[in-house]
Amino acid sequence: MKRIFLSALGILSLIQLHAQSASDSSGYKSKKLTLDEVNLVSSYYNQTGNNAAVTGGIGSEKLNDISNIIDVKFIRYDKKNRRHILDAALGIDHYTSASSDLIDLKANSSASHADTRIYPDISYSVENETKGTTIGAGLSASSEFDYKSFGGNITVAKKTNDKNGEFTAKVQVYLDKVSLVLPVELRPVTSGRENNYPTTARNTYAASLSYSQIINQNLQVAFFADFIQQQGYLSLPFHRVYFKDGSVHQENLPNTRSKLPLAVRANYFLGDNIILKAYYRFYTDNWGLTAHTANIEMPVKITPFFSVSPFYRFYTQTAIKYFGKYQTQSATNVYHSSNYDLSAFNSNFLGAGFKFNPLKGVFGLKHFNSLEIRYGHYAKNNQMNANIISLNIKYK
Amino acid sequence: MVAAEYSRSVKLMGNNFTITLVAKDNTLAQKQMDIAVAEIRRIEALFTTYSNESETALINKNAGIKPVLVCKEMYSIIERCAGISNITQGAFDITYGSLDKSLWNFDKTITELPSASVALKMVHLINYKNIILDKKNTSIYLKEKGMRIGFGGIGKGYAAEMAKKLMIENNIKGGIINASGDLTTWGLQANDKPWTIGIADPNLPASAFSYLNISDMAIATSGTYEKYAMINGKKYSHTINPRTGLPVQGIKSVTVISNNAELADAMATPIAVMGIEAGLYMINQLPALHCIIIDDNNKIFTSNKINLS
Secondary structure, three states: HHHHHHHHHHHHHHHHHHHHHHHOOOOOOOOOHHHHHHHHHHHHHHOOHHHHHOOOOOOOOOOOOOOOOOEEEEEEEEEEEEEEEEEEEEEEEEEEHHHHHHOHHHHHHHHHOEEEEEEEEEEEEEEEEOOOOEEEEEEEEEEEOOOEEEEEEEEEEEEEOOEEEEEEEEEEEEEEEOOOOHHHHHOOOOOOOOOOOOOOEEEEEEEEEEEEEEEEOOOOEEEEEEEEEEEEEOOOOOOOOOOOOOEEEEOEEOOOEEEEEEEEEEEEEEEEEEEEEEEEEEEEOOOOOEEEEEEEEEEEEEEEEEEEEEEEEEEEEOOOOEEEOOOOOOOOOEEEEEHHHHHOOEEEEEEEEEOOOOOOEOEOOOEEEEEEEEEEEEEEEEOOOEEEEEEEEEEE | OOOOEEEEEEEOOOOOEEEEEOOHHHHHHHHHHHHHHHHHEEEHHHHOOOOOOOOHHHHOOOOOOOOOEOOHHHHHHHHHHHHHHHOOOOOOOHHHHHHHHHHHHOOOOOOOOOOOOHHHHOOOOOOOHHHEEEEOOEEEEOOOOOOOOOOOOOOOHHHHHHHHHHHHHHHOOOOEEEEEEEEEEOOOOOOOOOOOOEEEOOOOOEEEEEEOOOOOOEEEEEEOOOEEEEEEOOOOOOOOOOOOOOOOOEEEEEEEOOHHHHHHHHHHHHHHHHHHHHHHHHHOOOEEEEEEEEOOOEEEEEEEEEOOO
């Protein structure tokens, strides 16, 4: 897209140029060159060293069209010597899930429910290299069948005087719309179309602080602290809760939630081709959930265009105060959930990612500059096992 | 010993040459740099018009009088120049030295252009077709009296290329010969990474607007941002169009990327003279030659095989 845009601009300004210079024409035309004319210049310049002397100018002087592409990394500096970076990304997720089918029992089919999520993301930042400061802002949007999200963020970063440490503060706001897709037996009886679900708001405000430090050539560490405040409809509308009396209800959770994750990450570079990445995160919130995550990953660059990264993640959490299993809760509690994502459990996730970034782009499409396939086996101690394959294509 | 980069800056051919070599030790690097400098001096002596003894001076002195026998090296460079003149429709022309500056001279303070007829009169001796090449005798004859040739548009690129060739023959695995921004690279840096080259931002010549990761490539930039004059609200550059005698306008800078410094050096200014459309049309027909053009409105144009990301 960027490329097409550029040439469209180009054509436009060529027209302008023509209009301007009609009176004082330079006198040069777009001229088709003959093979002889091209050869006269190219045969000398494209010879490698002394080939011509050896062969007496025969054979080796054949014109070969070298179609190597030149890549120019585009960075704009303004008059105050600040660096401007504009980044745009488009993500597409396609997922299938067996349990999504059960929202609507009547429509249950043998094939799993599938959904596609598209999330464009655009960010712009200005870096003042002399002062070591960066100011940036970004917008993102995400849309899927029952969830729309619109986000904005502002980032301020400052490097330490020796440029080895960087402090970043970020404020993020997500304004989301959740469609109230109720379990089918709890839907009000309406005569209208079933697809027209009402929506409700869910807003998330996050303040993030991070500090990264280069310890030496091989070791980098970073610390993260976030404070997240959520307001609005925080339950999932299609989650069912069965009370002791056997009655079925919709999940009900408080309208506010405060979360506090704290994390540390260390990257160790073992030579040019291997990185050891370690990550630990502590999480607590006012619903009573406390969690620990430990992750280790080791990307190994096999060739400049292919890398493999095995990973392992351990995760453990306590249950929220409002959690209860099937037919254990009653109407005496205002809030109740049987969502096992909010129960106490621990999990192990083991797998590997395979990343290809071919020179000419994925499938020869040069804007798709990398493709990553991740496979992992996920096991939760409450009898849930999953094999996860994800595909990530980067568009530049 | 671990290889390191050694450099030296020398004033040669009226330009500041910086030679950077990747070598195992300083003694070896200094010795090779002496050889590179000597090679550039040898070429300078061939092209100079300050001495009456150089082959170039002899050709000019005998314009309209008689052919001059020249060495094979001189003959073949003039032959290549004629080829470049041909494909650029005369925008590149080594007889540019025949420009008659007594009628009108470009400087920053001028307020009006010469008339079309005066302008044409200034350039009437510029015509590469009046260089008569005799391959059998390796002689050069300038047909018109008063005609002059000069290698200002190609000489430093040629010198850089010749110095590079010598260094490769002498087993220097990597380096840069930089002739005031027109440079040629080979091999890798001492840390085994490819050479990175920045292209100057025409609005901010001290900093680069983009970076290229290229080794074994040459790059030359012709900018009109250094010398220009405003005439009736329009910006004109100091480059004179050899066809019309009038200063060139519309283009701020042209960067040419090639595997040969001589060709890159020779092509940059002619593209600015030819204009964006004709210039790009020409470059796109030539193998292993690429260019980036920035016009007066800061719009960027590139040849087909350049990827801006």
